[in-house]
Amino acid sequence: MYRYIYLISILFFTACEPKSHSNLNGKQLLEQKCSKCHNTDLPPKTFQDEKAPPMMAVAFHIKDFIKASSESDKIPKAVEFVKDYVVNPSASKSFCDKESLKTYGVMPSQKGKVTQDELEAIAEYMFEHFTIKNLTAAQDLQNRLNAMPKGKRIALKHNCLSCHKINKDLVGPSFNKIAKRYKENITQIAQSIKNGSAKKWKGYRNAIMPAFGEKISNDDIETLSKWIAKET
Numbered sequence: 001m002y003r004y005i006y007l008i009s010i011l012f013f014t015a016c017e018p019k020s021h022s023n024l025n026g027k028q029l030l031e032q033k034c035s036k037c038h039n040t041d042l043p044p045k046t047f048q049d050e051k052a053p054p055m056m057a058v059a060f061h062i063k064d065f066i067k068a069s070s071e072s073d074k075i076p077k078a079v080e081f082v083k084d085y086v087v088n089p090s091a092s093k094s095f096c097d098k099e100s101l102k103t104y105g106v107m108p109s110q111k112g113k114v115t116q117d118e119l120e121a122i123a124e125y126m127f128e129h130f131t132i133k134n135l136t137a138a139q140d141l142q143n144r145l146n147a148m149p150k151g152k153r154i155a156l157k158h159n160c161l162s163c164h165k166i167n168k169d170l171v172g173p174s175f176n177k178i179a180k181r182y183k184e185n186i187t188q189i190a191q192s193i194k195n196g197s198a199k200k201w202k203g204y205r206n207a208i209m210p211a212f213g214e215k216i217s218n219d220d221i222e223t224l225s226k227w228i229a230k231e232t
């Protein structure tokens with residue numbers, strides 16, 4: 001289980017802290033200034049009537065096509081390309097194939113909407129984040145998540161597993177113990193997830209179970225409760 005949490009941390013935390021030279025946040029700026037047209041997920045989501053190629057495709061594309069004297073010169077060149085392209089886009093400069101260019105149309109210039117410093121931070125983040133390595137890790141994680149029972153996925157998503165382990169006590173009792181106590185009473189499990197719980201369990205330093213009713217849908221709470229009840 002720790003492995004999943006570890007993987008998630010890599011994706012959501014490490015990836016969020018690019019070693020940018022400035023203190024501008026490239027990830028945040030990318031969301032603000034570019035995600036209206038470019039999908040920024042990794043792996044990307046594609047839509048029927050998308051306005052632009054997904055940012056991952058753009059990053060891969062530029063890295064493939066940019067001319068540089070050496071491998072180490074590639075990223076700085078690619079960053080320069082982005083800084084120029086966003087304010088001075090044109091069909092002749094674009095690395096997009098003709099077919100896609102026709103479908104999307106040339107990107108409207110973002111002059112005045114984004115500064116060169118901001119663009120540098122955005123571009124540095126792009127080439128650091130949209131890599132084959134991060135894509136593989138993200139797909140790998142997605143496959144692992146898909147292979148899990150849905151209840152476990154929900155538990156992972158809402159950090160239940162930072163306080164509960166399946167078969168060992170942590171901050172709260174193990175799900176095995178909870179399942180034993182409430183085997184015939186899934187409604188009680190659901191109630192406690194919804195409203196929280198306190199003082200029902202001895203030996204957990206009077207720690208309190210927070211309420212999740214506001215954060216998790218009723219359907220998901222039901223799935224979660226059934227999954228816990230089975231973990232005896």
Ligand code: HEC
Nearest residue numbers: 033034037051052058061082085094095096104105106107
């Ligand atoms: C209004 C929609 C829109 C916004 C906002 C937008 N783009 Fe684009 N962008 C496009 C379209 C459409 C294309 C594909 C056609 C082309 O290459 O010009 C594109 C292409 C690009 C390309 C060239 C891709 C290639 O393969 O040559 C780069 C680089 C790029 N965008 C970066 C950005 C960045 C960085 C931002 C945010 C600062 C951004 N774009 C914001 C619509 C947009």
Ligand code: HEC
Nearest residue numbers: 158160163171172189192197198199200201207208209212
């Ligand atoms: C901050 C730590 C923490 C988190 C996060 C947490 N729990 Fe708990 N949980 C506890 C503690 C402590 C108890 C024991 C409370 C008590 O003594 O009543 C508990 C008890 C429970 C119980 C038994 C309640 C009862 O009625 O006996 C269930 C079921 C449960 N947790 C499920 C979950 C689920 C599902 C999640 C995620 C949505 C979750 N917990 C997240 C700490 C936590």
